[in-house]
Amino acid sequence: MEEKVEKIIEIKELKVETKNKVILDGVDLNIFKNSVNTIVGPSGSGKSTLLRSLNRLLDMDPSMDVSGDVIFEKRNIVDIDPVELRREVGLVFQKPNPFPMSVYDNVAFGLRIQGKKLKKDEMDKMINQALEDADLIEELGGNLKQGGTSLSGGQQQRLCIARALVLRPKVLMFDEPTSALDPIAKGKIVDLIRALKQKYTVILVTHDMNLTRKVSDYTNLIYEGKFVAKGTGSEFFESEIEEVRDFLAEAD
Amino acid sequence: MTSSYTGNRQEIQWKNVGSRKLKDTIANGLSYVVLGMMVVILLSIFIYILDSGASHITLTMLITPGNTATGGILNAIVGTWELVGMGLLFSLPPSVLGALYVVNGRSNGTLSLVARLFTDVLTSVPSIVIGLFAFIVLVQRLDMGYSLIAGGLALAVMMLPYLMRIIEISFRNIPKEQIENAYALGADDISVASRIYLPQAKVGMLSGILLAVSIAAGETAQLLYSAGWNNNYATGFLHSGVGYLTYVVWNGINYPTTYSHYLAFVSAMILILSVTGMIAISKYIGRRQ
Numbered sequence: 001m002e003e004k005v006e007k008i009i010e011i012k013e014l015k016v017e018t019k020n021k022v023i024l025d026g027v028d029l030n031i032f033k034n035s036v037n038t039i040v041g042p043s044g045s046g047k048s049t050l051l052r053s054l055n056r057l058l059d060m061d062p063s064m065d066v067s068g069d070v071i072f073e074k075r076n077i078v079d080i081d082p083v084e085l086r087r088e089v090g091l092v093f094q095k096p097n098p099f100p101m102s103v104y105d106n107v108a109f110g111l112r113i114q115g116k117k118l119k120k121d122e123m124d125k126m127i128n129q130a131l132e133d134a135d136l137i138e139e140l141g142g143n144l145k146q147g148g149t150s151l152s153g154g155q156q157q158r159l160c161i162a163r164a165l166v167l168r169p170k171v172l173m174f175d176e177p178t179s180a181l182d183p184i185a186k187g188k189i190v191d192l193i194r195a196l197k198q199k200y201t202v203i204l205v206t207h208d209m210n211l212t213r214k215v216s217d218y219t220n221l222i223y224e225g226k227f228v229a230k231g232t233g234s235e236f237f238e239s240e241i242e243e244v245r246d247f248l249a250e251a252d
Numbered sequence: 253m254t255s256s257y258t259g260n261r262q263e264i265q266w267k268n269v270g271s272r273k274l275k276d277t278i279a280n281g282l283s284y285v286v287l288g289m290m291v292v293i294l295l296s297i298f299i300y301i302l303d304s305g306a307s308h309i310t311l312t313m314l315i316t317p318g319n320t321a322t323g324g325i326l327n328a329i330v331g332t333w334e335l336v337g338m339g340l341l342f343s344l345p346p347s348v349l350g351a352l353y354v355v356n357g358r359s360n361g362t363l364s365l366v367a368r369l370f371t372d373v374l375t376s377v378p379s380i381v382i383g384l385f386a387f388i389v390l391v392q393r394l395d396m397g398y399s400l401i402a403g404g405l406a407l408a409v410m411m412l413p414y415l416m417r418i419i420e421i422s423f424r425n426i427p428k429e430q431i432e433n434a435y436a437l438g439a440d441d442i443s444v445a446s447r448i449y450l451p452q453a454k455v456g457m458l459s460g461i462l463l464a465v466s467i468a469a470g471e472t473a474q475l476l477y478s479a480g481w482n483n484n485y486a487t488g489f490l491h492s493g494v495g496y497l498t499y500v501v502w503n504g505i506n507y508p509t510t511y512s513h514y515l516a517f518v519s520a521m522i523l524i525l526s527v528t529g530m531i532a533i534s535k536y537i538g539r540r541q
Contacts, residue, residue, distance in 0.1 A: 113443040
């Protein structure tokens with residue numbers, strides 16, 4: 001299966017360390033296009049750090065020492081302007097965190113900071129499309145002026161997804177997107193992630209095995225800064241690797 | 253209310269209710285005593301100043317300049333605001349930039365630590381020392397003379413640490429994830445500062461400004477050495493002394509005429525009222541947010 005699907009990101013020997021701790025210990029991983037690439041693992045295993053190194057958000061933390069290569073569409077990410085890279089590789093955080101402004105302004109944020117002058121109707125169109133893709137437009141009932149922080153938790157999370165989608169990223173990364181949500185809100189995110197992979201490449205970090213079962217095409221288990229298992233979604237759950245069995249037993 | 257709940261509901265056994273209630277009462281009582289003491293002290297100052305000022309205030313005092321013994325205090329009122337405005341002009345931009353730097357933590361931390369240490373030390377430098385420094389460096393060496401610029405700079409030195417601290421705190425109140433998310437959406441430092449930090453810290457910054465302004469408006473020592481005094485309005489930014497209200501309070505009381513004492517009390521009243529007004533405004537804005 002791996003041969004048929006195109007790789008969009010290749011991680012090679014990626015090492016992230018602070019002065020007194022190795023967080024990622026020279027990991028290799030391929031991210032496949034138009035698939036849900038899931039990274040599971042216990043807390044503190046380096047999952048979130050891995051995501052933050054893919055869009056160079058780690059650059060902002062001077063205590064993190066990063067080495068190795070990440071190739072995004074044949075280009076090493078260190079040769080890409082971080083601002084450009086972050087538009088192409090979007091990130092949705094664990095806790096929904098809309099900016100304290102209207103729904104419209106929240107989604108418009110990423111467009112406005114580009115400094116490009118967009119016509120009003122063009123901007124409206126893009127924002128409506130993003131909210132539709134994030135499955136939020138109907139629930140809002142056309143009222144985009146309401147405050148982003150007044151929405152429910154699940155709606156806030158989908159607003160944050162819309163905010164990333166409006167930039168038309170190629171890759172969308174989710175850092176435990178459902179852990180702060182109730183079961184119904186969770187279900188909507190599950191459906192959404194399934195729909196999104198038609199247009200985007202999804203990288204999903206989670207320790208929710210239920211979510212993984214439902215959406216994952218490729219599942220990778222990280223443990224203490226190293227991948228101990230990689231494979232397709234179904235292979236993963238049948239795996240005989242000891243760490244996988246242990247992790248699944250713990251998670252369920 | 254009827255309930256279908258049929259589980260084993262146990263009565264909760266609270267322990268030591270009596271002694272805990274007693275402790276609570278004592279602590280509450282002490283708080284009220286301290287609060288009462290503060291209110292009494294503040295109110296007596298307030299009433300004394302207002303009574304002594306309000307009973308002698310005349311329109312002429314408020315609309316003519318004077319020399320603290322005769323005439324009015326308009327030159328001192330105008331001069332106070334000119335000096336405070338100048339101080340704000342010199343201290344606000346570095347405070348905002350400094351706070352952004354410290355909060356963003358992009359450096360290895362040493363420089364932030366040094367910046368923090370210096371602002372803390374600055375808070376505790378006696379104002380007369382700042383005044384003396386301003387006199388030697390600004391007034392004499394840089395040949396500014398007693399002037400608005402020298403006075404403004406001397407005030408700015410004192411306003412800066414307060415401003416920077418309060419602005420830093422209001423920046424820190426913004427959730428870290430929000431800042432990170434803005435960067436993740438492709439924002440650069442300038443966009444994050446102008447679209448996240450500054451708009452969200454507006455109220456905090458405003459209350460910081462009002463606090464710094466009220467502290468600066470009540471300063472005397474460093475102005476004696478930097479702004480000097482002027483029986484009339486300052487005629488320029490350099491080489492022209494400036495009048496200010498605290499000087500009228502200080503000099504008017506020393507001067508052996510009843511009228512000069514009236515001038516001193518009226519000045520004190522105006523200072524107290526404007527400071528109280530500013531603090532009230534900042535609280536009001538804070539609550540409305």
